[in-house]
Amino acid sequence: MITLKRFLLPAFAVIVGLAMIFPIYILLIGSLRSETHVFDLQLLPVEFAFDNFVQAIASTHLLRSILNSVFVSTTVTVVAMLFHAMSGYALARFQFPGKNLIFSWMLSTLMIPFAVIMLPLYLISKNFGMINTYSGLIIPAIFNAYGIFLFRQFYREFPKELEEAAYMEGLSLAGTFFRVALPLSMPIIAPLTIGFFLANWNSYIWPLINTQSEEMWVIQLQLANLIGGGYVTPWNVVLAAAVIAALPTFLLFFFMQKYLVEGIKMTGIK
Amino acid sequence: MTPTRKSARVMQERVTAYGFLLPNILGLMIFVFIPIVYAFYVSLHDWNALTPKVFVGFQNYVTLMTDSKWWHSVLRTLMYSVVYVPLLFCLALLSAVIVNALRGKTVGIVRTMFLLPFSITSVIAAIIAMFLLDPRSGLINQLLSFAGIGRQQFLGSPSQAIYCVIFTVLWINLGYNMTIFLSAIKEIPKDYYEAAHMDGATRFQSFRYLTFPLLRETNTFILIVTTIASFQVFDQIIVMTNGGPIDATEVSVLYIYKEAFQMLHMGYSSALAFVLFLIIFAFSMIQLKLVSSNK
Numbered sequence: 001m002i003t004l005k006r007f008l009l010p011a012f013a014v015i016v017g018l019a020m021i022f023p024i025y026i027l028l029i030g031s032l033r034s035e036t037h038v039f040d041l042q043l044l045p046v047e048f049a050f051d052n053f054v055q056a057i058a059s060t061h062l063l064r065s066i067l068n069s070v071f072v073s074t075t076v077t078v079v080a081m082l083f084h085a086m087s088g089y090a091l092a093r094f095q096f097p098g099k100n101l102i103f104s105w106m107l108s109t110l111m112i113p114f115a116v117i118m119l120p121l122y123l124i125s126k127n128f129g130m131i132n133t134y135s136g137l138i139i140p141a142i143f144n145a146y147g148i149f150l151f152r153q154f155y156r157e158f159p160k161e162l163e164e165a166a167y168m169e170g171l172s173l174a175g176t177f178f179r180v181a182l183p184l185s186m187p188i189i190a191p192l193t194i195g196f197f198l199a200n201w202n203s204y205i206w207p208l209i210n211t212q213s214e215e216m217w218v219i220q221l222q223l224a225n226l227i228g229g230g231y232v233t234p235w236n237v238v239l240a241a242a243v244i245a246a247l248p249t250f251l252l253f254f255f256m257q258k259y260l261v262e263g264i265k266m267t268g269i270k
Numbered sequence: 271m272t273p274t275r276k277s278a279r280v281m282q283e284r285v286t287a288y289g290f291l292l293p294n295i296l297g298l299m300i301f302v303f304i305p306i307v308y309a310f311y312v313s314l315h316d317w318n319a320l321t322p323k324v325f326v327g328f329q330n331y332v333t334l335m336t337d338s339k340w341w342h343s344v345l346r347t348l349m350y351s352v353v354y355v356p357l358l359f360c361l362a363l364l365s366a367v368i369v370n371a372l373r374g375k376t377v378g379i380v381r382t383m384f385l386l387p388f389s390i391t392s393v394i395a396a397i398i399a400m401f402l403l404d405p406r407s408g409l410i411n412q413l414l415s416f417a418g419i420g421r422q423q424f425l426g427s428p429s430q431a432i433y434c435v436i437f438t439v440l441w442i443n444l445g446y447n448m449t450i451f452l453s454a455i456k457e458i459p460k461d462y463y464e465a466a467h468m469d470g471a472t473r474f475q476s477f478r479y480l481t482f483p484l485l486r487e488t489n490t491f492i493l494i495v496t497t498i499a500s501f502q503v504f505d506q507i508i509v510m511t512n513g514g515p516i517d518a519t520e521v522s523v524l525y526i527y528k529e530a531f532q533m534l535h536m537g538y539s540s541a542l543a544f545v546l547f548l549i550i551f552a553f554s555m556i557q558l559k560l561v562s563s564n565k
Contacts, residue, residue: 009368009371009372010372012368013368013372013376013380014379014380016365016368016380017379017380017383017384018383020383020384020386020387020441020445021383021387023398023399024386024387026398026401026402026409027394027398027401030401039404039408039409039412041409041412041413083293083294083297084294086290086291086293086294087290087291087293087294089290090286090287090288090290090291091291094283094284094286094287095280095283095284096283096284096287096288099287102291102295106294106295106298109298109302109303110554111550111551111554111555112302112303112305112306112547113498113546113547113550114502115502115504115523115526115543115546116309116543116547116550117302117309117543118526118527118530118543119309119526119530119531119539119540119543120304120305120306120308120309120312120540121301121305122530122531123308123312124300124301124304124305124308139297139301140301142297143294143297143298143301143302145298148294172282172286173279173282173286174289174290177290198389201391202391202392204391204392204504204505204508204509205504205505208508209531220391220392220393223393223394223397224393224396224508224509226397227396227397227400228509228512235401235404238397238401239397239401242394242397242398245391245394246389246390246391246394249389249390249391250389250390252389253386253389257382257385260385260389261385261449264446264449264450264453265449265450265453267450
């Protein structure tokens with residue numbers, strides 16, 4: 001029993017863990033190989049064909065797509081955080097007619113799956129002239145009742161004293177929120193920001209429906225086109241493009257893992 | 271506080287509250303709520319997006335009842351869910367129990383390794399899977415032919431393609447679900463296990479009669495969220511197989527997507543979408559009931 005606990009179990013867990021990251025390792029070393037050796041059964045990086053990365057960047061609008069993704073995901077996340085914090089705060093703190101009705105109605109929108117509204121959303125966006133535009137990629141992605149719900153939970157447990165003091169000092173209720181409550185809300189904003197950013201970075205179906213021209217593509221569409229498009233891109237270039245595309249979220253993962261884990265726990269338990 | 275100051279406060283609360291809620295009310299109304307109503311409206315019409323809508327009542331719903339392609343896509347979606355959901359659930363729970371039993375630095379390292387695939391996107395995961403599963407020279411086929419098993423078609427095979435997709439999605443989501451289980455396990459008081467140990471319970475018994483029942487809320491949460499998500503599988507499928515080979519992976523959402531955006535059967539596609547909504551709605555109701563009964 002002692003041996004099991006001290007050696008076998010950790011060894012087993014690490015082996016499974018290595019198997020989990022093995023495909024990502026394959027991606028990395030594959031991206032460093034020339035076209036003829038990309039499938040070689042050799043687990044060490046024997047060559048460093050950095051030319052793959054040059055080709056990936058030169059032959060596609062890769063950087064443009066990454067920039068589009070960064071712009072869209074960041075804007076969606078920042079605006080969503082602000083709107084959701086405001087709504088969550090109003091629902092947690094203020095008394096006003098229709099409060100429960102509004103909250104239940106917001107929660108009910110959680111039951112509507114995206115797949116079911118993709119066509120009407122396309123038609124509505126078309127009416128607003130939002131097809132193949134940044135506003136079309138950004139605005140419909142902002143609203144999410146789950147974010148409002150999580151902010152509401154947070155503010156319900158948030159101490160009132162500071163806000164009351166600020167209000168007594170003559171700050172308006174809105175001013176109290178923006179100057180006192182919001183700056184102290186990092187424990188919820190940090191994990192939700194990571195979660196929202198990752199979800200929007202990963203978003204595929206709405207950009208696929210909304211955008212038509214390559215300049216407007218987000219990175220996921222660009223990558224999908226590299227392997228599914230009409231012409232064949234060599235694997236080494238595809239892998240290099242995928243590595244470049246994975247970099248932003250890898251960095252986010254390694255530096256913000258703590259918040260990512262907190263965000264996952266928050267969505268799972270509450 | 272004087273009465274006037276108090277009623278001023280009440281007014282200010284109302285105005286501020288409505289102001290704070292307005293952006294989300296408008297947004298959710300225009301981009302979530304109206305679309306579902308609009309979907310139902312369009313589903314009552316025959317419409318190819320080019321000519322005006324023709325009202326046909328429930329004709330589209332009648333048509334879909336006998337559309338074998340639709341029911342096959344529903345069946346495929348269910349098959350996908352039936353394999354994927356239990357597999358993800360069991361593997362995530364098992365990994366969480368194992369990681370929970372680890373001590374020291376190994377915990378962080380193993381958790382990071384499990385969670386790393388979650389940080390790459392569906393499309394990148396699809397690319398890696400397609401590279402590894404390449405029918406001619408992919409790594410897995412090379413290993414299989416070494417082992418004397420022979421090369422497989424994988425994504426090119428009607429019987430194997432769906433499993434390739436399942437494993438890819440599983441790989442991405444395992445760490446996420448494991449993290450949820452793990453944090454729920456950590457909230458179980460330690461003395462429970464000590465008491466069970468005193469009474470001579472084996473490790474398996476304390477899992478079976480302690481951990482598992484105490485995780486009831488998390489279990490239901492993960493099962494239902496995963497099931498609802500699996501009904502909507504799309505990204506990996508459209509990238510890895512686009513529904514092929516010979517429709518073997520054409521799940522419901524993909525069929526709805528193709529009907530809407532490739533066949534331009536707007537009315538019919540909306541009817542299909544609405545039926546899918548009703549199926550998912552039933553599951554969501556169960557979820558909401560369970561979540562609210564926990565409070």
